[in-house]
Amino acid sequence: MSVIRKAGIITALILVNPAYAAEGNSQWKGEAELGIVSTSGNTETSTINLNTKLENIREQWKHLILFNTLQSSSENISTAERYVLIGKSDYKIDAVSYAFGRVSYEDDRFSGFEYQASETIGYGRNIIQGPALKLDVEGGPGMRQSKTENASSENEGIVYLSGNLKWDISDTSVFTEDLFTEIGEDITITKSVTGLKSQINGDLAMRVTFTAKHTSKVPAPKKKLDTETAVSLVYSF
Secondary structure, three states: OOOOHHHHHHHHHHHHHHHHHHHOEEEEEEEEEEEEEEEEOOOOOEEEEEEEEEEEEEEEEEEEEEEEEEEEEEEEEEEEEEEEEEEEEEEEEEOOOOEEEEEEEEOOOOOEEEEEEEEEEEEEEEEEOOOOEEEEEEEEEEEEEEOOOOOOOEEEEEEEEEEEEEEOOOOOOOEEEEEEEEOOOEEEEEEEEEEEEEEEEOEEEEEEEEEEEOOOOOOOOOOEEEEEEEEEEEEEO
């Protein structure tokens, strides 16, 4: 399944939600994040990291779309190419709990997989909702589809667990930690994204992130652990 087709499916799932036919105020906000590294001389390398986030809140619903792409090359030879698309809808049950549905798709050309996709439904709870510190946890069952290079696709049931921490250190600095795991009978995937965002001026900020992803079973000779450190500019709108 192509990235474009998957994007269409996720967008359709969100936009046909009954909440969009209801009356009420709708709030939109988003972020565009870009990081570029280029070197020349003895070694010519370039890396482009692009993240976009779009969020809509309407009455009891919150919808989220995330898109990430990473392109890297050395001496004009591609060394990394990744596309990640996530769509998520939350339905507020009460002041501290919500139900959610989540769909994700990843196409990493250097991971040994042609694609990995998952669909999850579950329950979330706001554990901490202070003025400066927020913590949400989620969990639920789902399905995952994986296809390795030159092999047929595999389907398996999963248990999805996640935690999202946000700490406003100061008026201009925010620390975040996003951790999730998909526990399957055959493959378990765990990913952590640690970030520090500092406001520069108005809607412009700088973000430093460290990402670690562990896949319990990968095609040989790929490594189970991938890490990534990124520095980028963020524009909020």
